[in-house]
Amino acid sequence: MKPIFQLFLTFLKIGTFTFGGGYAMIPAIRRETVLTRGWVTEDEIADSIAICQTLPGAFAVNIGILIGNKVKGWTGALAACLGVVFPAFVSILLVLLVLGQIDNNVYVLGALEGIKAASVGLILVTMYQMGRGILKKRIGVLIAIVSFLLIVFLNINAVIAIVFGGIIGYFELMWAKRKEGREKQ
Amino acid sequence: MTSLLGLFLLFFQVSLFGFGGGYAMLPLIYQGIRELGLMSAAEFARLVALSQITPGPIAINAATYVGYRFAGFPGAVVATFGSVLPSILLVLLVSHFITRFKESRALVGILQGIRPATLGLLGAAAVFLGQGTLVIGSQPVPLAILICLAVMVLALVRKIHPITLTILAGIAGAFTIR
Numbered sequence: 001m002k003p004i005f006q007l008f009l010t011f012l013k014i015g016t017f018t019f020g021g022g023y024a025m026i027p028a029i030r031r032e033t034v035l036t037r038g039w040v041t042e043d044e045i046a047d048s049i050a051i052c053q054t055l056p057g058a059f060a061v062n063i064g065i066l067i068g069n070k071v072k073g074w075t076g077a078l079a080a081c082l083g084v085v086f087p088a089f090v091s092i093l094l095v096l097l098v099l100g101q102i103d104n105n106v107y108v109l110g111a112l113e114g115i116k117a118a119s120v121g122l123i124l125v126t127m128y129q130m131g132r133g134i135l136k137k138r139i140g141v142l143i144a145i146v147s148f149l150l151i152v153f154l155n156i157n158a159v160i161a162i163v164f165g166g167i168i169g170y171f172e173l174m175w176a177k178r179k180e181g182r183e184k185q
Numbered sequence: 186m187t188s189l190l191g192l193f194l195l196f197f198q199v200s201l202f203g204f205g206g207g208y209a210m211l212p213l214i215y216q217g218i219r220e221l222g223l224m225s226a227a228e229f230a231r232l233v234a235l236s237q238i239t240p241g242p243i244a245i246n247a248a249t250y251v252g253y254r255f256a257g258f259p260g261a262v263v264a265t266f267g268s269v270l271p272s273i274l275l276v277l278l279v280s281h282f283i284t285r286f287k288e289s290r291a292l293v294g295i296l297q298g299i300r301p302a303t304l305g306l307l308g309a310a311a312v313f314l315g316q317g318t319l320v321i322g323s324q325p326v327p328l329a330i331l332i333c334l335a336v337m338v339l340a341l342v343r344k345i346h347p348i349t350l351t352i353l354a355g356i357a358g359a360f361t362i363r
Contacts, residue, residue, distance in 0.1 A: 015240060016240045017240065018242060019348040054296055056201055057244070058245060059206065065273055070280070085265060088239065088241020088242060088245035089261065091246075092253070093253060096235075106363060109362075110358045110359040112355075113326075114357050114358015114362060115355045116231070116318040117333045117336070118336045118355075119237055121340065122336060123311045123314065124337060125340045125341055128341070130307070134304060135301060139301075143298060143302050147309075148304075151212055151216075151305065152309050152312050157216055158309065159213065161302050162302050165298040169298015172298065173293065
């Protein structure tokens with residue numbers, strides 16, 4: 001089979017078994033790309049995962065494009081990207097079509113309410129787990145609280161909160177560097 | 186019909202500033218669709234629920250949902266393309282400048298500031314979704330709150346997989362919430 005189809009199929013599989021967060025797919029992505037296909041080495045996949053976690057956008061999409069590009073240039077990137085996106089796209093269309101028919105069913109509505117409630121819980125759990133890893137400095141706690149308040153209470157666009165965090169992070173690093181420089185003198 | 190360009194730009198922006206995973210993108214999506222006057226908080230919550238139980242990244246599910254709901258099949262394609270394009274551009278750019286990307290100190294600083302900001306976004310996502318789910322108007326919904334707490338405990342203490350918890354919560358909701 002041509003590599004371009006292999007890329008499409010491998011990432012189709014990864015896209016199909018990704019539910020919610022793509023990070024849960026890391027072990028499967030490693031297994032498929034390193035062991036099954038031999039597209040990348042262990043070191044390369046560790047690097048790729050780190051880079052794709054840093055970049056904005058959907059993680060599974062990012063890693064598909066990165067590995068596809070490594071294997072077969074931009075056509076490979078496109079094939080892998082299509083593979084990841086396809087199941088998400090089709091399943092939502094199917095659900096919308098089916099849901100239109102059973103929208104008044106009390107069990108379906110109840111199940112959706114239960115899933116919504118679970119989503120709130122899962123978001124809070126993710127926040128707690130990420131916070132434990134990220135919040136090591138007081139400035140980080142401050143950025144997190146301020147960005148929350150900006151969005152929820154002042155109704156400010158979340159993009160501004162992200163940009164605000166980036167700017168503070170930049171100046172904090174520059175300030176730390178200057179302090180370091182002064183101490184050396 | 187919502188303009189296709191509007192849909193494209195909305196999801197392009199969501200993806201471009203969507204640091205920290207799918208949940209952290211939810212406030213961006215919510216504010217975007219509110220600005221375009223596209224959907225209510227209740228429908229946003231439904232979008233999130235459906236994204237949870239369908240395969241694929243939340244950002245893609247959400248783009249397809251919003252696009253289809255407001256501009257049919259072309260809308261679904263355009264919104265999904267919008268959410269994928271920043272990934273294509275950024276990943277290809279980064280793989281080109283990989284060494285400089287890893288060594289850039291300015292970038293390290295910026296990312297160190299963005300990471301805690303995404304925690305604020307997660308908090309906002311929980312609030313936006315909680316309104317209309319755990320609390321409707323100013324009325325708390327006891328069963329929904331109970332399911333939410335149970336999910337948190339099971340995820341943290343018993344380390345049960347999120348999709349398993351989502352399915353269990355769906356079953357619990359189907360037979361209790363009316």
